[in-house]
Amino acid sequence: AAGVIQSPRHLIKEKRETATLKCYPIPRHDTVYWYQQGPGQDPQFLISFYEKMQSDKGSIPDRFSAQQFSDYHSELNMSSLELGDSALYFCASSTDGYSGNTIYFGEGSWLTVV
């Protein structure tokens, strides 16, 4: 069965550079969530989209932005990267906005800022 696809899996950027992470949800899933997990930390919610509209916003820095496109894939854009942005970024998807359905996670994108 198709899963949540994230790309790239690994990314190394320098401080002050820009990075873009992509997420392709499970087919027919209309909701996408982004989470950030720093070293030794719990996953922290960044932002979510339902039917291409932002549905909720968490601890996402102003330097970051995201959107969900017409094909339901989502991109997380991170600018003016800082060392503290080094983390594992998870994308997850589900159906029907949030209705208690199972939320499935991708394998994550490792971002290292040097």
Added chain:
Amino acid sequence: ILNVEQSPQSLHVQEGDSTNFTCSFPSSNFYALHWYRWETAKSPEALFVMTLNGDEKKKGRISATLNTKEGYSYLYIKGSQPEDSATYLCASSDNKLTFGTGTQLKVEL
């Protein structure tokens, strides 16, 4: 309880032992409770989603219960095997998931 809390933080058991962990969550504005199994370098694997007070779910040797009035869920593993070694995360939700800190389980031969 303001956050999602899990206990214990880590657990070492012998193969064949049965074990359980706790997830505590805010009972106000509760919508659903999720359990995930998370192995290093892999994506979290969804185990259960529970929404109703008194819900019990089972998947093989793993089962979970839910008490929404008092804000806790238990995850049980019967006859632990080495392949059960992982971090078990619970997450409570309104319209997003708030994760607990996880319980790291190590099953030894």
